[in-house]
Amino acid sequence: xxxxxxxxxxxxxxxxxxxxxxxxxxxxxxxxxxxxxxxxxxxxxxxxxxxxxxxxxxxxxxxxxxxxxxxxxxxxxxxxxxxxxxxxxxxxxxxxxxxxxxxxxxxxxxxxxxxxxxxxxxxxxxxxxxxxxxxxxxxxxxxxxxxxxxxxxxxxxxxxxxxxxxxxxxxxxxxxxxxxxxxxxxxxxxxxxxxxxxxxxxxxxxxxxxxxxxxxxxxxxxxxxxxxxxxxxxxxxxxxxxxxxxxxxxxxxxxxxxxxxxxxxxxxxxxxxxxxxxxxxxxxxxxxxxxxxxxxxxxxxxxxxxxxxxxxxxxxxxxxxxxxxxxxxxxxxxxxxxxxxxxxxxxxxxxxxxxxxxxxxxxxxxxxxxxxxxxxxxxxxxxxxxxxxxxxxxxxxxxxxxxxxxxxxxxxxxxxxxxxxxxxxxxxxxxxxxxxxxxxxxxxxxxxxxxxxxxxxxxxxxxxxxxxxxxxxxxxxxxxxxxxxxxxxxxxxxxxxxxxxxxxxxxxxxxxxxxxxxx
Numbered sequence: 193x194x195x196x197x198x199x200x201x202x203x204x205x206x207x208x209x210x211x212x213x214x215x216x217x218x219x220x221x222x223x224x225x226x227x228x229x230x231x232x233x234x235x236x237x238x239x240x241x242x243x244x245x246x247x248x249x250x251x252x253x254x255x256x257x258x259x260x261x262x263x264x265x266x267x268x269x270x271x272x273x274x275x276x277x278x279x280x281x282x283x284x285x286x287x288x289x290x291x292x293x294x295x296x297x298x299x300x301x302x303x304x305x306x307x308x309x310x311x312x313x314x315x316x317x318x319x320x321x322x323x324x325x326x327x328x329x330x331x332x333x334x335x336x337x338x339x340x341x342x343x344x345x346x347x348x349x350x351x352x353x354x355x356x357x358x359x360x361x362x363x364x365x366x367x368x369x370x371x372x373x374x375x376x377x378x379x380x381x382x383x384x385x386x387x388x389x390x391x392x393x394x395x396x397x398x399x400x401x402x403x404x405x406x407x408x409x410x411x412x413x414x415x416x417x418x419x420x421x422x423x424x425x426x427x428x429x430x431x432x433x434x435x436x437x438x439x440x441x442x443x444x445x446x447x448x449x450x451x452x453x454x455x456x457x458x459x460x461x462x463x464x465x466x467x468x469x470x471x472x473x474x475x476x477x478x479x480x481x482x483x484x485x486x487x488x489x490x491x492x493x494x495x496x497x498x499x500x501x502x503x504x505x506x507x508x509x510x511x512x513x514x515x516x517x518x519x520x521x522x523x524x525x526x527x528x529x530x531x532x533x534x535x536x537x538x539x540x541x542x543x544x545x546x547x548x549x550x551x552x553x554x555x556x557x558x559x560x561x562x563x564x565x566x567x568x569x570x571x572x573x574x575x576x577x578x579x580x581x582x583x584x585x586x587x588x589x590x591x592x593x594x595x596x597x598x599x600x601x602x603x604x605x606x607x608x609x610x611x612x613x614x615x616x617x618x619x620x621x622x623x624x625x626x627x628x629x630x631x632x633x634x635x636x637x638x639x640x641x642x643x644x645x646x647x648x649x650x651x652x653x654x655x656x657x658x659x660x661x662x663x664x665x666x667x668x669x670x671x672x673x674x675x676x677x678x679x680x681x682x683x684x685x686x687x688x689x690x691x692x693x694x695x696x697x698x699x700x701x702x703x704x705x706x707x708x709x710x711x
Contacts, residue, residue: 193292195309216319217349225290311336318361331379331415369676370401377401378415390694400671403430404682422693430686438495441667448475450659453558464549464652471653504668506628519571564662572654575609577647606646607637665710672703
C-alpha cells in the first residue's frame with residue numbers, strides 16, 4: 193500500500209492481505225487490485241511478474257523474511273510497519289503482489305495531507321479488524337474516518353451502513369469503554385452526536401461518564417470544544433442534580449441520624465427506640481474503626497462512588513440477612529386513612545404494629561416525607577417476644593429473684609432466638625457473609641440481652657436499617673444499560689430525561705437510575 197510518492201521508489205506505507213481487501217466489499221480498492229494504475233508523477237516500479245535478479249548465491253531466506261515482516265495477520269494486530277531495510281530488498285518477494293495507491297488529492301502539503309494519510313491508514317485498520325486507531329484525538333480519528341467513507345462512497349460496499357460499520361468497530365474493540373478517561377468520553381460523546389451519525393447508544397454511554405468526570409478536568413481538554421452547547425448544558429444540569437442528591441444523603445449518613453423517623457412524643461423512650469439509638473451509635477463507631485474516622489474524609493463530597501458501593505454492599509447484605517420476604521406492602525386492602533398495609537403473601541396471620549411501635553405508620557410517613565417509593569418487603573424476621581419481668585402489683589407479693597444461672601440461661605435463649613430469626617438457613621450457600629454482618633450479630637446478641645424484649649429490639653433496629661437503605665437507594669443505583677461501569681471513580685446516576693438532543697418528540701425516554709432498581 194503506497195500513500196506517498198517520491199522521485200525514487202518509495203517504501204510501501206504498509207502491507208495488507210488482498211483477501212482482507214476483497215472481503216471488505218470495497219469497489220474502489222478491489223478494482224485497484226486487478227487494474228492498478230500509478231498516479232501521475234509517480235515513478236515506474238518493477239512489475240510484479242519480472243523474474244528475480246538476485247545473485248544466485250543469495251539465499252531466499254531474505255525474501256521469506258521480507259514476506260514475514262511485511263505481511264498482515266488477519267487478527268487484531270493486522271497492520272504492521274515496514275522497516276527501511278525490508279523496503280529495499282534486492283528483489284521483489286516471491287508470490288503474487290498487488291500495489292494500491294491512495295495519494296493525497298490536494299496540492300499543498302502539511303497537516304491536512306498528514307491527516308489524510310492517517311485516515312487512510314485507519315480505514316485499512318478497520319477493514320483488517322486492527323485494534324488501534326491513530327490521530328491526535330479519538331474524536332478526530334473517528335470523525336475523519338466517517339467523513340472519508342461518506343466523501344468516497346466506493347470505499348465500502350454500497351449496501352454497507354456506514355454508521356453501523358464504524359460503530360460496530362468501536363464496540364468490537366471497546367473504544368466505547370471510556371471509564372476514567374475524560375478524553376475518550378468527550379470524543380465518543382462528540383462523535384455520537386455528529387449530524388449523520390447520531391448514535392444513541394454511544395451518546396448515552398458517553399454522557400453518563402462525562403457527567404461523572406465533569407470535575408476531573410473534562411472542561412479543559414481539547415475535545416470539549418467539539419461538544420454542542422446543548423449537550424454541555426445538559427451535562428451541567430445533571431452534574432448539579434447529582435451533587436444535590438449526594439449532599440442530602442451525606443446529611444443522613446454523617447451520624448446515621450434518622451431520629452426524624454420517630455413521631456414527636458413526650459413519653460419515655462420505648463425498648464424499640466432505645467435499640468434504635470444504640471444501633472446508630474454502634475454504626476458510627478463501627479465505620480470509624482473501619483476508616484480510622486467517620487466520615488472518612490474532610491472533603492465537601494466524601495460520599496465517593498467507592499464509599500457508596502461499600503455501604504450498599506454492607507447494608508444490602510444485612511437486609512438479606514434480616515428481611516422477611518413473606519411480608520410485603522399491599523395497596524389492595526383498605527384501611528381508613530391508610531392505603532398501604534403490611535400483609536403476608538402466604539396468607540398467615542400477621543400484624544406489623546404494636547402499641548409500643550406503630551411500624552407501618554412510621555415507615556409510610558418517612559417515605560412520604562422524603563418522596564421515596566416503598567421497599568417491597570418492609571419487615572424483618574423477628575424472634576419470639578420475651579417481655580421483661582414486670583414488677584409485682586402489690587408490695588406484699590413475694591417473688592423469688594432470678595438466680596445468675598437463670599439469667600444466663602435466658603440470655604442464651606434470647607441470643608439463639610436472634611440467630612434463628614435470620615435467613616442464614618434459607619439462603620445457605622447464597623448467603624453473603626460480610627464484616628458488618630459478623631459484627632452486627634455480636635452487637636445484637638450483647639445489647640442489653642438480659643433486659644430487653646428481642647421482638648421489640650429487632651424491630652427498633654430494623655427501622656434504622658430501613659431508613660439507611662432508602663437513603664442509599666437515592667445515590668447507589670447506576671444508569672441502566674451501561675456497557676462499562678466497574679471501576680469507575682465517579683457516580684453514574686445522572687438525570688437522563690430529554691438529554692438526547694436529536695430525539696424526536698414522543699420518542700421513549702432514556703431509562704433512569706430509578707430508586708426502585710435498588711431492591
